[in-house]
Amino acid sequence: MIKHIPENxxxxxxxxxxxxxxxxxxxxxxxxxxxxxxxxxxxxxxxSFLQMLIRSIDARKILELGMFTGYSALKMAYACSxxxxxxxxxxxxxxxxxxxxxxxxxxxxxxxxxxPGPALSSIEQMEINSFDFAFIDADKNNYLEYYKRCxxxxxxxxxxxxxxxxxxxxxxxxxDQESKVLxxxxxxxxxDDMMYSMLIPxxxxxxxxxxx
Ligand SMILES: C[S@@+](CC[C@H](N)C(=O)[O-])C[C@H]1O[C@@H](n2cnc3c(N)ncnc32)[C@H](O)[C@@H]1O
Numbered sequence: 017m018i019k020h021i022p023e024n025x026x027x028x029x030x031x032x033x034x035x036x037x038x039x040x041x042x043x044x045x046x047x048x049x050x051x052x053x054x055x056x057x058x059x060x061x062x063x064s065f066l067q068m069l070i071r072s073i074d075a076r077k078i079l080e081l082g083m084f085t086g087y088s089a090l091k092m093a094y095a096c097s098x099x100x101x102x103x104x105x106x107x108x109x110x111x112x113x114x115x116x117x118x119x120x121x122x123x124x125x126x127x128x129x130x131x132p133g134p135a136l137s138s139i140e141q142m143e144i145n146s147f148d149f150a151f152i153d154a155d156k157n158n159y160l161e162y163y164k165r166c167x168x169x170x171x172x173x174x175x176x177x178x179x180x181x182x183x184x185x186x187x188x189x190x191x192d193q194e195s196k197v198l199x200x201x202x203x204x205x206x207x208d209d210m211m212y213s214m215l216i217p218x219x220x221x222x223x224x225x226x227x228x
Contacts, residue, residue, distance in 0.1 A: 058179055063087065070095040070149055082153035086115030107132070162178075174226075205225060
């Protein structure tokens with residue numbers, strides 16, 4: 017992660033933003049204690065930003081690529097109306113069972129539909145122009161393919177958010193495959209006439225795209 021903003025400033029921002037409820041805090045703690053790479057969880061700041069975007073367009077059908085232990089899916093489920101749906105893709109069984117154990121304890125857990133397996137196969141089957149919002153946060157090597165598919169799955173005025181688009185700054189001088197793909201994805205989005213887009217330096221970089 018890029019740490020140009022001092023930790024106490026981030027804490028102040030978090031203190032003056034909507035707070036996670038007890039279940040979300042427990043899920044973050046559980047992930048911290050039991051997962052090898054707990055920092056994959058997007059965190060309160062990104063999660064709250066997703067909630068703001070979802071509320072701003074009253075998104076009712078939401079797609080997530082990369083569920084992990086379920087924090088962002090649950091966070092989004094709290095932000096959307098009662099009849100809304102979160103369709104989330106996850107390849108690892110272990111993550112799916114952790115997430116399910118938390119979803120089953122939440123009054124909004126029934127909004128979340130899990131697609132086990134590779135996200136690319138799952139999204140190939142989904143209906144074009146049917147989603148209001150998509151959060152792309154799975155493996156970085158497939159980001160360009162994920163974006164190309166999501167731009168079709170999203171309705172006009174819908175929003176796509178891609179996490180980790182700064183990849184700790186590696187995208188400035190990409191050496192590994194993931195950084196190269198992320199840079200290629202950012203360039204593709206920049207030239208995409210279908211979208212208004214902005215890369216925002218929140219945490220590890222959030223690319224926000226609004227479909228025209
Ligand atoms: C960065 S984590 C997602 C974090 C989650 N959105 C959150 O904020 O709590 C990425 C997740 O994508 C999953 N993943 C990796 N490759 C995948 C693939 N091809 N299809 C579906 N999920 C995949 C990983 O197992 C991991 O759980």
